[in-house]
Amino acid sequence: MFTRIATIARNTFTELVRQKVFYILLVFALAAIGSSIFMAQLRIEAQFQMIKDVCLGSMAIFTSLLAILATASFLPNDSEDRTIYTLLAKPVPRFAYLLGKLGGIILLLLLFTLMMSVVFCVVLWMREQSALAQIRQEFASAPAEQLQLAIKSVTDATFNINLIPGILLIFVKAALLAALTLFISTFATSALFTVMITAAIYFIGHLQATAREYWLQGADIQWWTRILIALIALLFPDLQAFNLADDMIAGAAIPWDIFVKTFALGWLYVAVYASLAAYVFAGREL
Amino acid sequence: MIRKIIAIVLLAVFGLILIPFEKALDAEQKAVGLRSVAINLDLRERLGQMGFLAALSGFRSALAAVLWIEAHNAWERTEWGRMAGLFDTVTTLQPRSLLYWDMASWHMAWNASIAAIDDKTQPSEALRIRNQRQYIKLGRDYLKQGLRNNPNSAFLEERLGVLLRDKLEDHCEAGQAFLRASQLPDATPYIARFAGYELSKCPGHEQEAYDLLKKLYDEGPEQRKPSLISNIKELEKNLDIPPADRIDSPEP
Numbered sequence: 001m002f003t004r005i006a007t008i009a010r011n012t013f014t015e016l017v018r019q020k021v022f023y024i025l026l027v028f029a030l031a032a033i034g035s036s037i038f039m040a041q042l043r044i045e046a047q048f049q050m051i052k053d054v055c056l057g058s059m060a061i062f063t064s065l066l067a068i069l070a071t072a073s074f075l076p077n078d079s080e081d082r083t084i085y086t087l088l089a090k091p092v093p094r095f096a097y098l099l100g101k102l103g104g105i106i107l108l109l110l111l112f113t114l115m116m117s118v119v120f121c122v123v124l125w126m127r128e129q130s131a132l133a134q135i136r137q138e139f140a141s142a143p144a145e146q147l148q149l150a151i152k153s154v155t156d157a158t159f160n161i162n163l164i165p166g167i168l169l170i171f172v173k174a175a176l177l178a179a180l181t182l183f184i185s186t187f188a189t190s191a192l193f194t195v196m197i198t199a200a201i202y203f204i205g206h207l208q209a210t211a212r213e214y215w216l217q218g219a220d221i222q223w224w225t226r227i228l229i230a231l232i233a234l235l236f237p238d239l240q241a242f243n244l245a246d247d248m249i250a251g252a253a254i255p256w257d258i259f260v261k262t263f264a265l266g267w268l269y270v271a272v273y274a275s276l277a278a279y280v281f282a283g284r285e286l
Numbered sequence: 287m288i289r290k291i292i293a294i295v296l297l298a299v300f301g302l303i304l305i306p307f308e309k310a311l312d313a314e315q316k317a318v319g320l321r322s323v324a325i326n327l328d329l330r331e332r333l334g335q336m337g338f339l340a341a342l343s344g345f346r347s348a349l350a351a352v353l354w355i356e357a358h359n360a361w362e363r364t365e366w367g368r369m370a371g372l373f374d375t376v377t378t379l380q381p382r383s384l385l386y387w388d389m390a391s392w393h394m395a396w397n398a399s400i401a402a403i404d405d406k407t408q409p410s411e412a413l414r415i416r417n418q419r420q421y422i423k424l425g426r427d428y429l430k431q432g433l434r435n436n437p438n439s440a441f442l443e444e445r446l447g448v449l450l451r452d453k454l455e456d457h458c459e460a461g462q463a464f465l466r467a468s469q470l471p472d473a474t475p476y477i478a479r480f481a482g483y484e485l486s487k488c489p490g491h492e493q494e495a496y497d498l499l500k501k502l503y504d505e506g507p508e509q510r511k512p513s514l515i516s517n518i519k520e521l522e523k524n525l526d527i528p529p530a531d532r533i534d535s536p537e538p
Contacts, residue, residue, distance in 0.1 A: 234301030
């Protein structure tokens with residue numbers, strides 16, 4: 001069974017790569033390099049902050065978009081070109097088909113996140129080197145203590161171990177969105193419908209924590225409002241839980257246990273959405 | 287259809303089971319300074335509809351960067367009021383970023399205040415001085431607000447001390463800011479000396495300044511900078527320190 005899932009995942013991954021999605025990387029690289037050139041006129045520490053803001057923001061946008069758009073299109077496409085019938089006529093269970101597809105997309109998202117991280121690190125490193133060279137020149141005749149402080153201010157502002165959990169959470173959020181899109185696509189009538197609904201859930205998901213707090217506090221509100229916010233709290237994922245990169249760029253550190261819990265929560269959502277998708281898809285007429 | 291309904295019900299049950307965990311995780315994340323921005327009407331008014339949507343969708347830092355660049359452009363056009371508005375928004379979006387608080391304060395207290403005093407379009411000197419002081423106080427307020435959001439930041443305390451010393455000449459408050467900074471873990475090595483220098487200029491705090499500077503002096507040659515020695519010697523005279531207790535370094 002695992003071999004079948006792996007084969008479908010590999011084929012899905014290859015299909016997506018052939019759709020030239022990696023051209024998005026060029027846009028990302030342009031954004032990263034372009035911003036780093038433009039920011040040369042800002043103060044050194046500000047340059048690093050801006051590069052991180054732009055790069056991690058772009059990573060979040062591109063991975064989310066890729067997760068939603070790639071997942072939304074595969075079921076309608078497979079139905080249209082009849083691949084799904086050929087596949088399911090073989091001894092491939094429906095859930096294996098879905099898991100394979102999801103696996104392929106998550107693999108693509110992982111590779112995509114890794115490649116964007118490499119571009120990001122290279123741009124940041126190049127900027128760091130040029131800033132350090134500038135500082136060594138400016139502080140050539142200054143006392144060693146001042147030079148060390150200036151160098152430390154640059155190195156502290158560039159690479160930070162906290163960026164790694166931030167990037168991993170961007171990836172896990174994209175994987176969650178892919179699984180959610182997969183679940184919606186199992187009862188959607190078109191790719192457009194899936195994209196629209198997932199986009200709506202994306203925005204509502206960022207407000208889920210607010211709705212949950214409001215509901216749990218037992219505020220004095222009308223009954224139908226209470227039902228509505230309860231539904232939001234119960235049915236939608238808390239996407240703000242994965243938006244920690246913003247605070248990490250600003251210098252906040254994520255403790256290991258909180259990172260593990262958040263990371264595990266993301267994969268739990270992936271597992272639940274994938275299971276529900278398999279359940280709905282099992283009864284779907286093809 | 288039944289499968290779809292069952293799936294939705296199962297999703298709701300899963301959500302219900304998950305609520306205590308998500309609530310606890312939310313509290314834990316907030317306790318360590320993550321998820322620090324409150325989504326409220328004030329933020330909505332500052333950002334506009336699209337900006338608010340972007341901030342909601344996890345692109346808060348990217349949006350703050352874009353607005354910061356806009357503020358930089360406003361600086362090049364010397365639009366100080368617009369800059370202040372943009373700084374308010376950026377610091378609301380990224381309250382944990384020390385850099386934004388520091389830069390906003392620097393632009394207001396240094397650049398905008400000097401532009402105000404040199405403003406040729408304002409014939410009244412009294413008004414120019416008033417405007418200058420308003421910008422300096424605005425700069426100070428950014429740092430104080432930054433410290434409310436980042437209470438243990440030696441960097442912001444130090445910047446506040448510098449502003450109070452150089453722009454408002456409030457040596458007592460500057461000394462206290464440097465002193466608070468020096469007690470924080472990431473303080474720069476010279477900041478305790480700064481606290482002593484400023485407290486020595488604050489009436490009624492000379493003894494405190496002397497004790498602090500003497501303690502630094504006793505730490506060894508690393509701390510025995512010319513300014514430190516001359517400040518101690520000055521305080522020894524003013525406080526009538528017995529000759530036997532005075533430092534033996536020569537006057538720099």
